[in-house]
Amino acid sequence: MPRIVSLEPGYYRVPLAVTLSDSMHGDMPAFELNTVRLRDADGAEGVGYTYTCGRNGAAIDAILRVDVLDQLIGQDADLIERLWQRIWWGQHYGGRGGPTILAQSAVDMALWDLKAKRLGQPLWTLLGGNDPRVPCYAGGIDLDLPLDKLLRQTDDNLKKGFRAIKMKVGRKQLSEDVERVKAMRAHLGEGFPLMVDANMKWTADEAIRAARAFQPFDLMWLEEPVIPDDVAGQARVVREGGLPIAAGENLRTLWDFKQLITAGGVTYPEPDVTNCGGVTPFMKIAHLAEAFNLPVTSHGAHDVTVHLLAAVPNRSYLEAHGFGLDGYIAEPLTIEDGFAVAPARPGHGIAFDWKSLDSIRA
Known part of the structure; x- marks a missing residue:
């Protein structure tokens, strides 16, 4: 014992x-x-x-x-x-x-x-074991980057092996967001997975307007369009905006996710293992999403979360977060042709x- x-x-x-x-x-x-x-x-x-x-x-x-x-x-x-x-x-x-x-x-x-x-055992096999190769996107925290630097950052991420990109939206004018998303889509080409993240910027009505404006650009999802407390408003965005919605990084409990999922307020539930209570509730949230036939994504802590998504059949994309720990750990996350690879080392494998x-x- x-x-x-x-x-x-x-x-x-x-x-x-x-x-x-x-x-x-x-x-x-x-x-x-x-x-x-x-x-x-x-x-x-x-x-x-x-x-x-x-x-x-x-x-x-x-x-x-x-x-x-x-x-x-x-x-x-x-x-x-x-x-x-x-x-x-x-x-x-x-x-x-x-x-x-x-x-x-x-x-x-x-x-x-x-x-x-x-x-x-590596954590991902202890938790059930499904597939150590998890689709992964580069999560840019880049709202104020000039457009040329935004595209240059994207090219750097492509060179690192990423095959999906997320960018920030929520500038003062929606027209500015539309211009930047349009430029990113043209830069990446048709069919390349592109996500946008508003970080809770809008009311439900504003988010619906934005979602409709983004529709021509074939987005994978619009993330956190409204505050996490506005469950009814986010359900409206799902119904009326015409885009898939990712959300959950600011939810703190399994029961928060239950409320959002049952209300029809999310397409891609998005727990963060560092703020939802840890591995224990993260896995419960992933299985709850599976019961509703929803793909689960993630926020932050990619070096640990790769194990959690590798353990479940309904995983979608892992976020490789801008708050990376690469300079303070022995073996950073491996990215291979768009996939993050869960390490075979015992535990989660992070050595600080x-x-x-x-x-x-x-």
Whole structure:
């Protein structure tokens, strides 16, 4: 019975080579990374992490150090569902979202990593195992890039092996978005998978207008057209806009996804393993989507999420996120001719360079 003997949080501010931007979060010169290192009595270690757009990392760190620690020490690390429920209900009254669920996500990820390592299996096979090659797109955070730089960024991503591209929309004038999407479609050619992401910019009426304006450009999906709280409005966008809709990166629970899916408010459910509660609820969300015959996609944390999508038959595209950790891990995600390849290493296979991270400790 592998008893948990220690939990070591880490809190870092990771600078970005280029300041990123979208329609609602503004400029992002850095992101904040929170890590968890769990160890059992045999000395095995599991690692998890979560991240934010540059704020709230200190709150997550405090929750891990104060509120989560005493709920885990001495517990059986194999009983992941039991531990998930213990942490969830232990924080429910003051939590149920925000920094608490991000902290829980990192812990749950570490528990699954630990279990897979103890069993000597890659995470994707432990979770069921379907196909280690997952279609992958490059998720640009590029709303304010001039058009020439946007197209140059796209060419760089094509050289890296990507065969699907996502760009940001949500500029001040819809006509500007239409011009940029039109240029991107012309640059990529007909039939090339192209997604656009509005980051919650619009009301339902504005989103419907935008979706209709984008229809001639054969988009794979329009992502997050409205705020996550407007379930009825997003269902209207699905019905009246004429484009598939991806959403879910700002939903925090399985039950949030249930509400959105049953309302007909999403075509591509899009959980983020670092903020939906971890691997445990991510897999439940993926199976819920399967029950509704919906393809599941993902947001962020591509080095871990490739395992989760590799485990389910209804996976669509993995997002390779702009907040990448390539400079701080031993083996970044492998992209081969449009597919991300889930590694065969035990666990999720991420080996952090802890010495390099120490230099950017927050």
